[in-house]
Amino acid sequence: MNFQVNLQGIIELLSNHLYSDPGVFVRELLQNGVDAVTARKRLGHAFEEAVKVEVFSSNTLSFSDNGCGLTESEIELFLARIGSSTKRDNQDSSDDFIGQFGVGLLACFVVSEEIVLITRSALDSDPLEWRGKPDGTYTIKKIKRQVPIGSTVFLKAKPGYEEYFEFYRVSELLEKYGQYLPTPIVLIEDKYERKINVPNPPWRLDKQEALAFVEEATYSKPMDIIPLTSDIGGVTGIAHILPYAVSLQDEKKHRVYLKNMLLSDKMNNILPAWAFFVNGIINTESLRPTASREAFQENDLFFAVRDELGQCIKRYLIELSESHPELFRKIVLVHYASIKTMAVEDEEFYALFIHHLSFETSFGDMKMADILRSHSSILVTASLDEFRQVARVAKYQNLMVVNGGYVNDLNLVRNVTEVADNVSVGILNVLEFADRFEELGSEEKRDVQPFLEHSDRLLESYDCRSLARWFEPADIPVLYNTNQEVSFFKLMETSEKEADPLFEDVIHVIKNEMYEKPYAQLCYNFNNPMVRKAIDSRNPQLWKASIELFYTQALLLGNHPMGQTEMRMMNESLLQFMNRGLDATAEVDQ
Numbered sequence: 001m002n003f004q005v006n007l008q009g010i011i012e013l014l015s016n017h018l019y020s021d022p023g024v025f026v027r028e029l030l031q032n033g034v035d036a037v038t039a040r041k042r043l044g045h046a047f048e049e050a051v052k053v054e055v056f057s058s059n060t061l062s063f064s065d066n067g068c069g070l071t072e073s074e075i076e077l078f079l080a081r082i083g084s085s086t087k088r089d090n091q092d093s094s095d096d097f098i099g100q101f102g103v104g105l106l107a108c109f110v111v112s113e114e115i116v117l118i119t120r121s122a123l124d125s126d127p128l129e130w131r132g133k134p135d136g137t138y139t140i141k142k143i144k145r146q147v148p149i150g151s152t153v154f155l156k157a158k159p160g161y162e163e164y165f166e167f168y169r170v171s172e173l174l175e176k177y178g179q180y181l182p183t184p185i186v187l188i189e190d191k192y193e194r195k196i197n198v199p200n201p202p203w204r205l206d207k208q209e210a211l212a213f214v215e216e217a218t219y220s221k222p223m224d225i226i227p228l229t230s231d232i233g234g235v236t237g238i239a240h241i242l243p244y245a246v247s248l249q250d251e252k253k254h255r256v257y258l259k260n261m262l263l264s265d266k267m268n269n270i271l272p273a274w275a276f277f278v279n280g281i282i283n284t285e286s287l288r289p290t291a292s293r294e295a296f297q298e299n300d301l302f303f304a305v306r307d308e309l310g311q312c313i314k315r316y317l318i319e320l321s322e323s324h325p326e327l328f329r330k331i332v333l334v335h336y337a338s339i340k341t342m343a344v345e346d347e348e349f350y351a352l353f354i355h356h357l358s359f360e361t362s363f364g365d366m367k368m369a370d371i372l373r374s375h376s377s378i379l380v381t382a383s384l385d386e387f388r389q390v391a392r393v394a395k396y397q398n399l400m401v402v403n404g405g406y407v408n409d410l411n412l413v414r415n416v417t418e419v420a421d422n423v424s425v426g427i428l429n430v431l432e433f434a435d436r437f438e439e440l441g442s443e444e445k446r447d448v449q450p451f452l453e454h455s456d457r458l459l460e461s462y463d464c465r466s467l468a469r470w471f472e473p474a475d476i477p478v479l480y481n482t483n484q485e486v487s488f489f490k491l492m493e494t495s496e497k498e499a500d501p502l503f504e505d506v507i508h509v510i511k512n513e514m515y516e517k518p519y520a521q522l523c524y525n526f527n528n529p530m531v532r533k534a535i536d537s538r539n540p541q542l543w544k545a546s547i548e549l550f551y552t553q554a555l556l557l558g559n560h561p562m563g564q565t566e567m568r569m570m571n572e573s574l575l576q577f578m579n580r581g582l583d584a585t586a587e588v589d590q
């Protein structure tokens with residue numbers, strides 16, 4: 001038993017649903033003409049190959065080639081049999097042809113109700129006429145008039161598809177698909193003839209010509225041209241570096257040709273995903289297309305070609321970073337955000353770019369190469385807030401602190417040990433930051449102890465503990481450090497107070513059983529004269545006002561949020577000092 005086939009349904013399916021655009025019939029007919037010319041050359045015939053396309057006034061078109069033509073039995077075997085092809089069945093020659101599947105001709109039924117083919121085989125002198133319809137019926141007859149060797153296909157527009165039969169549209173489609181084909185193509189209307197071919201495809205141009213070509217085609221000057229070659233898959237091409245930033249999510253649109261005929265101008269996967277900053281124009285001799293001819297079959301060969309093209313781009317970038325560092329720097333600047341995202345995901349890409357990427361550090365914005373040159377120990381903060389708290393002071397301690405608060409930066413910095421020797425990277429715990437400063441002598445410690453205890457008592461309700469150290473710069477009296485853990489704990493405490501009894505219990509359990517209470521840290525600078533004066537005053541009233549003012553000033557300087565109580569605290573302590581100052585002046589005046 002055999003499957004029963006609804007021929008009309010199959011033809012409709014293939015012709016109307018396989019292709020994305022009705023205009024692809026031009027590509028399929030061009031390809032058949034060029035393949036027929038190739039087949040005739042293989043017979044050893046000497047002839048001047050040509051494809052002629054003629055537009056007639058009655059919404060009719062003809063495509064002629066002087067290729068091998070078809071005998072009656074070939075028509076029966078290949079033309080009238082869907083899915084059968086001279087190009088695939090003849091395995092040893094399949095590499096020379098663009099077609100393969102034996103369905104291409106069906107694209108004509110999208111725009112026409114009938115295909116008429118007049119042909120004379122290079123092997124037979126009888127000219128034949130074949131008429132095929134989308135319902136699967138066809139006729140073949142011998143014709144009397146003499147025709148040259150080759151084939152001509154006639155199509156008449158279906159209602160609604162007339163535009164595809166107009167001169168300008170056909171010209172546009174021929175150019176799009178066939179301008180780089182080696183076989184000369186002419187478009188004719190009445191006495192007017194237009195040559196379609198362009199002598200040099202972009203992948204054969206030198207760098208300057210390619211730059212000018214891309215600029216004209218895209219209306220923007222690319223940053224540079226990268227030559228692409230892969231022996232596997234017989235690929236040559238160019239990748240032009242986009243002069244504007246693109247998102248990794250943007251659809252990639254590489255223009256891909258198969259044996260010089262356009263396959264797709266929207267192919268997204270012929271280059272590796274990390275090559276988002278280039279658009280490729282690529283020709284391949286031997287990758288195999290899918291039946292719709294709008295993509296390639298994703299087989300081992302395809303992936304090998306993609307890897308090889310990726311290598312071309314990487315090699316170019318490595319060379320460029322040495323030969324034209326200025327241009328390389330510009331490329332990194334324009335594609336900065338995406339380069340960082342990609343570097344997190346792709347090891348090779350990371351190694352290629354990390355040294356050239358800039359980061360915000362305690363010494364200002366610096367390239368990773370300079371960071372590594374100047375420091376062998378790097379600290380990275382987990383958030384922007386933490387970086388702001390410590391950056392200035394860190395610089396004075398000659399500590400290289402990198403802001404890991406921007407997307408990807410923490411990961412990028414952390415992984416630098418993979419590509420650089422003799423460097424250590426640590427995540428900075430801001431609550432332990434002050435521990436790095438010089439300790440006080442034992443006598444100084446004893447002197448300062450009562451003041452610190454006073455400070456702890458005053459700031460207990462703000463979840464803050466005090467300590468004193470020597471550190472630079474001397475003009476900073478105190479350093480306040482906190483992190484998300486402290487804020488989270490504070491939030492739990494407030495929620496506990498405000499929650500209903502059941503929820504209060506839940507928070508209580510979480511708070512007390514899961515966490516050891518974290519404290520923010522207020523570090524007094526023993527280098528600062530004001531701090532020393534305040535400690536030495538040994539006056540509890542003055543201590544209170546000074547501690548409250550140091551604390552609120554530190555919050556302000558570190559861009560920390562200030563609640564109502566902190567604001568009140570600052571006002572009261574300020575007023576107290578003003579009062580004291582004014583009283584003292586009055587005493588002097590008396």
Ligand SMILES: Nc1ncnc2c1ncn2[C@@H]1O[C@H](COP(=O)(O)OP(=O)(O)OP(=O)(O)O)[C@@H](O)[C@H]1O
Nearest residue numbers: 032036069078085086099100101102103104105151
């Ligand atoms: N202009 C032509 N000259 C000679 N033979 C032709 C011509 N057009 C079509 N044929 C024959 O008809 C067969 C079917 O053509 P069709 O375009 O449907 O498929 P194909 O070109 O073989 O493969 P594909 O589906 O990949 O395009 C071809 O294999 C070829 O033998």
